[in-house]
Amino acid sequence: MMAVGAISFIIVLLLVIPSVSSPVLSATDSSLSIVEGRFGDSVTLPCDGSARHLPDDQLDVLWKTDQKTVAHYSGGKLVVDSHFSGRVTFPTERILRRDFSIDISSVKSSDEGKYECVVKNEHYLKDVQLKVLPPLFSRSLSVAVNDLVTLPCYGGVHKYEPDKLFVQWERGGDLVLKFSSKELICGPKYEGRVSVSPDWRDGNFSLSLSVTGLRDSGVYQCSSDQKHNVASVVLEVNIIHSDNNKLYFLIFIPICILILVVYVGIAKKQKIHHVKNKIFSQCRWPRNQSHSQEQENNQE
Template sequence: MDLLMFAFVAVIPVISYGFTVHGPSGPLVAPLGSSVVLPCYVDEPLPLDDLEVQWRRTDSETLVHLYQYGERPEVQQQDYHDRAHFFTDQIQHGNFSLRLDNLRAEDGGNYTCKVYSQQDSGETVVQIKDVDRLLVSGSSHSISAPVGEDVTLNCSVDSHIKPEHIEEVSWRKTDEDEDILVLLYLNNETFPDSSDERFRDRVEFFTDEIPKGNFSLRLKSVRTEDKGVYICHLFAGVLSANTTVILRPSE
C-alpha cells in the first residue's frame, strides 16, 4: 500500500483589459514530498523592465515568491525559501508558473498569482485541495512464533516517502483493560527507554530500513504472555493510520 498525500490544484482565471492570466484546464495531482507546478501565464510576453509578479497565500497574504523589475528579491516567507521557484528562462515568454518543492500537508490552501505591468494587471487564484490518505501495510493475518525465538511484526509505508515526513510511529499492545507502549519513534529518533518494562531491551526497529518507510518491529525471545494484538500507528502532519498484527506464541 502507499502512503500518499495528494494535492489537487485548480485555477480560476481572471480577465483584465490588458491581458488575461491563465492557469491549467483541470486539476493537477502531486504526492506528499514531491514537486507541484502552479501554472500562471499570459498569452503574449510582457516587457520585463516594469514587470512584477507576486505569488501569495490568499488566506494570509504570505509572500511565497516575487519577481520584480527583472530581479527576484529575497523577500519570500521563510517556509517557502528554497522550495518555491520561478522558471526563470520562461518569464520572458510570459510564463510565471511557480514550482513548489517538497510538498507538505500544510501547503493546502489558496494561492494568488498577481501580474503587474505598465499596460495593466491581472491575477489568477490557485487552490490546492488536500485529499489525504495515509495507508500502512502490515501482516494481513495473525502470525505464530515459537516461544524463545525472535519474530518480526510488519509495518511499512511507501518507500518514496521521506522519513522526516513521518512524525511519529508507535507500536502498542492492546489488551482488554490496558494499552501497553511497546516502542516509540518520534521526530526521527527511537526512544527505547519509553517501552513498557515487559518489552524493554526486547524490541527494536530495523534502523537501516526506516529510510525505506519500513517501521517493522523485531520482538526478541517471544514469551507466552506476548500473545495479543499489536498496533502500529503512524502520524504524518494531520494524517494518521495504523495496521494491526495478532501474535500467537507457540510452544
C-alpha cells in the same frame, strides 16, 4: 418622463464604467485548480499570465499561501520563503513567456493548502489547492527477530505551526510511543526500542521499532490530534525466521566442516609420520649393532 430618462442614463453609465476600468479578478472569480502529489514527489502549480500585457521589466509575480510568501519575482530577482528554500523552481525564461507556474519538489505534508498566484497591484490570476497524498506502502510487513523495521505513517502538519503537532502510536490498546513538541513518551514494553522519524515536521510520523521477539507481532495504529488532519494507519507485523540466520548456517557450517577435515587430515599425516620414524628407528638399531659386531670379529 424626466425620471425615466434619469434612470436610463444611470443604467447606461453603470454599464459603461466597468468597460473602461482596469479588469481586476478577485480570488473568488478565478478558477480553482486542484493539484495532487504524493509525499516526496514534485508538483507544478499552474498559473497562466498570458493575458497580462506588461513590459518585462515591470513583471511582478507573487505566489503566496496562508498570507505568506512562497515565491516572489520582481525586477528580475526571485525571493523564496525559507519553508520552500531549495524546493521551488520559478525560471525566468518561463516567466518571460507569461507562464507563472511554479514547481515544488520533495513535497511535504506541510505543503498542503491553498496557493494564490498574484501579479502586480493585487490582480489575482489563479487559486490552486494542493493536496499531499501519503506515499504508497505495504500495510503488512514481515520481519525477522533482531531486525529494525519502519512502520510508515504520514499526516498533515501546519507549515508555520509544526510545534502544535501531537502523534501517538498504539498496539492492542497499549501505548507504543506518544510524541509532541514538548515530550516524548515510550510505552513500558518499548523503552529503548522505538523512535519517531526525524522528519516529523514534514508530516512523516513513521515509527522505527527494534524487533525482539514474537511478542512484537500485531496491529499497530498511528493517529494525530483531532485538531490537525487526522492520519491513521494500521499495520500487521509478522515475525519470520531471519534470512541472516539461514545465511549463517549456509556459510559457517561448511567452513567448520572443511576446517575439521583439514585438521583430521593433518593429524593423520603427523601420526603416520611418527609411526614411520618409530619403526625406522627400531629397524635401524639392530642393523648398526650387527655391523659393529662384524668389525670386532674382523679385528680378532
